[in-house]
Amino acid sequence: MPQKPIVYDAPTPEPRASNVEAIQAEILERLIYSVGKDPIVARPHDWLRATILTVRDRIMDRWMESSRETWRTSNKRVYYLSLEFLIGRLMRDAMSNVGLMEPVQEALKNLNVDLGDLLNLEPDAALGNGGLGRLAACFLESMSSVKIPAYGYGIRYVHGLFRQEMSEGWQVELPEDWLAHGNPWEFERRESAYEVGFGGHVEPVTDPDGAVRQEWRPNDHLLAVAYDTPIVGWRGSRVNTLRLWSAQPIDPILLDKFNSGDHIGALEESAKAEAITRVLYPADSTAAGQELRLRQEFFFSSASLQDIVRRHLQQYGDLGSLPDKVAIQLNDTHPAISVAELMRILVDENGMKWAEAWKVTKGTFGYTNHTLLPEALESWPVALLERLLPRHMQIVYQINADVLAEARKRPGFGEQQIAALSLIDEHGGRRVRMGQLAFVGSHSVNGVSALHTELMKQTVFSDLHRLYPERINNKTNGITPRRWLMQCNPGLTRLISERIGPEFLDDIDKLKALAAHAGDPGFQQQFAGVKLENKKRLARLIKDRMNISVSPDALFDVQIKRIHEYKRQLLNIIHAVALYAEIRAHPEKDWVPRVKIFAGKAAPSYWNAKLIIKLINDVARVINHDPAVRGLLKVVFLPNYNVSLAEMIVPAADLSEQISTAGMEASGTGNMKFMANGAVTIGTMDGANVEMHKEVGADNIVIFGLTTEEVEDKRSRSEVPRGAIDASPRLREALESISSGVFSPDDPNRYRDLIGGLYDHDWFMVARDFDAYAAAQAQVDKLWTDPARWNAMAIRNTANVGFFSSDRTIRQYAADIWNVPTA
Numbered sequence: 001m002p003q004k005p006i007v008y009d010a011p012t013p014e015p016r017a018s019n020v021e022a023i024q025a026e027i028l029e030r031l032i033y034s035v036g037k038d039p040i041v042a043r044p045h046d047w048l049r050a051t052i053l054t055v056r057d058r059i060m061d062r063w064m065e066s067s068r069e070t071w072r073t074s075n076k077r078v079y080y081l082s083l084e085f086l087i088g089r090l091m092r093d094a095m096s097n098v099g100l101m102e103p104v105q106e107a108l109k110n111l112n113v114d115l116g117d118l119l120n121l122e123p124d125a126a127l128g129n130g131g132l133g134r135l136a137a138c139f140l141e142s143m144s145s146v147k148i149p150a151y152g153y154g155i156r157y158v159h160g161l162f163r164q165e166m167s168e169g170w171q172v173e174l175p176e177d178w179l180a181h182g183n184p185w186e187f188e189r190r191e192s193a194y195e196v197g198f199g200g201h202v203e204p205v206t207d208p209d210g211a212v213r214q215e216w217r218p219n220d221h222l223l224a225v226a227y228d229t230p231i232v233g234w235r236g237s238r239v240n241t242l243r244l245w246s247a248q249p250i251d252p253i254l255l256d257k258f259n260s261g262d263h264i265g266a267l268e269e270s271a272k273a274e275a276i277t278r279v280l281y282p283a284d285s286t287a288a289g290q291e292l293r294l295r296q297e298f299f300f301s302s303a304s305l306q307d308i309v310r311r312h313l314q315q316y317g318d319l320g321s322l323p324d325k326v327a328i329q330l331n332d333t334h335p336a337i338s339v340a341e342l343m344r345i346l347v348d349e350n351g352m353k354w355a356e357a358w359k360v361t362k363g364t365f366g367y368t369n370h371t372l373l374p375e376a377l378e379s380w381p382v383a384l385l386e387r388l389l390p391r392h393m394q395i396v397y398q399i400n401a402d403v404l405a406e407a408r409k410r411p412g413f414g415e416q417q418i419a420a421l422s423l424i425d426e427h428g429g430r431r432v433r434m435g436q437l438a439f440v441g442s443h444s445v446n447g448v449s450a451l452h453t454e455l456m457k458q459t460v461f462s463d464l465h466r467l468y469p470e471r472i473n474n475k476t477n478g479i480t481p482r483r484w485l486m487q488c489n490p491g492l493t494r495l496i497s498e499r500i501g502p503e504f505l506d507d508i509d510k511l512k513a514l515a516a517h518a519g520d521p522g523f524q525q526q527f528a529g530v531k532l533e534n535k536k537r538l539a540r541l542i543k544d545r546m547n548i549s550v551s552p553d554a555l556f557d558v559q560i561k562r563i564h565e566y567k568r569q570l571l572n573i574i575h576a577v578a579l580y581a582e583i584r585a586h587p588e589k590d591w592v593p594r595v596k597i598f599a600g601k602a603a604p605s606y607w608n609a610k611l612i613i614k615l616i617n618d619v620a621r622v623i624n625h626d627p628a629v630r631g632l633l634k635v636v637f638l639p640n641y642n643v644s645l646a647e648m649i650v651p652a653a654d655l656s657e658q659i660s661t662a663g664m665e666a667s668g669t670g671n672m673k674f675m676a677n678g679a680v681t682i683g684t685m686d687g688a689n690v691e692m693h694k695e696v697g698a699d700n701i702v703i704f705g706l707t708t709e710e711v712e713d714k715r716s717r718s719e720v721p722r723g724a725i726d727a728s729p730r731l732r733e734a735l736e737s738i739s740s741g742v743f744s745p746d747d748p749n750r751y752r753d754l755i756g757g758l759y760d761h762d763w764f765m766v767a768r769d770f771d772a773y774a775a776a777q778a779q780v781d782k783l784w785t786d787p788a789r790w791n792a793m794a795i796r797n798t799a800n801v802g803f804f805s806s807d808r809t810i811r812q813y814a815a816d817i818w819n820v821p822t823a
Helices: 020-034 044-073 091-097 101-110 115-121 131-145 255-259 265-277 287-316 338-349 354-364 382-388 390-408 415-421 434-440 450-458 462-467 481-487 490-500 508-517 521-546 569-585 607-624 643-652 670-676 689-696 708-716 722-726 729-739 752-760 766-784 787-799 806-818
Strands: 077-081 150-155 163-167 170-174 187-198 201-206 212-217 220-232 239-249 326-331 365-368 379-381 431-433 444-447 472-474 555-560 594-599 633-637 655-658 680-683
Touching: 020 044, 020 101, 044 091, 044 101, 044 115, 044 220, 044 239, 077 131, 077 287, 091 101, 091 115, 091 131, 091 220, 091 481, 101 115, 131 150, 131 220, 131 239, 131 326, 131 481, 131 806, 150 287, 170 607, 187 239, 187 287, 201 390, 212 338, 212 390, 220 265, 220 287, 239 265, 239 287, 255 265, 265 287, 287 326, 287 338, 287 379, 287 382, 326 354, 326 806, 338 354, 338 365, 338 390, 338 434, 354 365, 354 390, 365 434, 365 806, 379 382, 382 390, 382 431, 390 415, 390 434, 390 462, 415 462, 431 434, 434 462, 444 450, 444 806, 450 462, 450 472, 450 689, 481 490, 481 643, 481 670, 490 508, 490 521, 508 787, 521 643, 521 787, 555 643, 555 766, 569 594, 569 607, 569 633, 569 729, 569 766, 594 643, 607 633, 607 752, 643 670, 655 670, 670 680, 670 689, 670 787, 680 689, 680 766, 680 787, 722 729, 722 752, 722 766, 729 752, 729 766, 752 766, 766 787
Parallel strands: 077 150, 077 326, 150 239, 326 365, 365 444, 444 472, 555 594, 555 655, 594 633, 655 680
Antiparallel strands: 163 170, 187 220, 201 212, 220 239, 379 431
């Protein structure tokens, strides 16, 4: 059925008034008529929902006008496909970006409701895990802020990753329940629902004109139903859309089975469909888990592409113009199957010739690689793809044949290089390399820091880089300064505005003017005063949640991120053990009081990461209760790390731990958030730390450890790490105390294998970087005892964060990859 033409001059209601009186009246109306509650008995969640609906109403006209403008002007659209969007809480973000914070706060005050209480009630949307999802959220906000017409596409997870709790120091995974009270930000778009198929078979079909085409006939179908959330740009400049897909059965219940008494079996298809969008990253240690992951990735990729193609055909009528009007960015390898799916849509469903379809596909897609870790460069068993997506496997084979034929025509590509280029890994069971598929199916492949991009060329994509030398480019990651400075640190934002004026709110590069005040004693005192207030707030949170008292006057030494061996939380906690021993042995020394703060989740099946969490908690229990330490050292692990917790921790951090094994962190964005809020970084020359070192200057960052080249050299020579341990008495004693059960008397052997790995291979260079790390921490102590020097460093970090704005990153994507204009 042909789509109805878009009418651009349809009636539009007047925008809602945004004065205190109008907002106050509408909150009451919403409470009564939308939430259905009498103000006398309304609970906090009722007031929260009424307030969100009131704020949302003041976004709707901008949202619709943004969409209409794109249709009117025929501007190119950007579509950002990501398995994660860690958007956090939306109410503060939306109110701040459209200037509603003060009137809403005053309106609620008049109703005897505290805005702060409501903000804390809003749940974090459980739509991501870590940096990948938070980057996607920052990018969406920046695309709105620089006025790029854009959609984000992802999955509407019911339970997200998991809610982390602690049981005797062990991580316990529980389901998130962020949708328990509904989601007032979203709109269900039942009219935007698409069938997604799996399994079945492929058979040739002869069209009336005699042409033969392949037709996929799946035997398993479900519905992808769209849920839309508005993403507001700074000052309401544009409102874009985050469209998330919910998996639902075609038939919610099999009545024949139900009526015959098989009440559970009647719901089996419904449970099977809904499982796809229940949990982010289901464990893939089983065949069933692997299949569910692949179903997830294809489900959201297929639904998104069907939606994109429908919209494009509705406006332009043909798919040959797709690269001119559509840019699709694949955020990591999860949506890589989109390459094969778009080829299927173009060739099988729309009759496009293979060569033209391949040109259109490559011209439409861009691929962002986020990791050099083999386990994160996804691959799927050929047998699984042949069973679940038989037509797509055929398409992958044809793409592969074309790429390898092209390579064979080039000099210098022998059989070894051909095998490395292939989309099919023939070693140890045939698997499809999804990173290679995304690479060959995109006109642009970008890394996310200068170092990471060079390593892509030298390592995982070296042969593809030789074949397509112009394809790889760098786009260093960034963060939105709205959330990560202005909203999470209003005290610092006010102070900066008073000192250099408010222009930086619209152009974050203007923060550079702050550097001229780094040496001003009066400003240093004000800057440190804001930090102290943030530390007091965090100390109260630690006391409330953990019943641990920490002094805000101590050095807050913070490492908050996903728990992984390459991120080296283990190095940090071993240093805490060594420092603990030294404080006990030398009580006469003038020690710098220090609070080591950790937070982060370990993948449910990642044993060593979970063991590191347990070690941190075991060490914390011993140190925090030892009177000999006199409170000079505290260790805190804050459970259930999410965006909202980060917004509390980041403004309070004095020292930012960015200590990954050199060459293994693609970029990192936590480092940028801490930098914006005046924390000093201790880190390796890895990821975006390299560019931070350049931007802030060597005197304002503490760098230590092996370089990427030195790490590779030690690994290639299989150098035994035992020598480094024997040469460092502090390290050896710390390792012995951990492995002998000093911190785990209930199970003395608990950490023997974990520590044994440092003696045997030390793949992540924990032992070999320890002395350099300890020396860098001693340098931190020395700097901390010179407040004028420390505060000047902190101010210069904030002053030089402009390069790390996601607005800059998005403008570079727009100019170099997407070919779209920006504001």
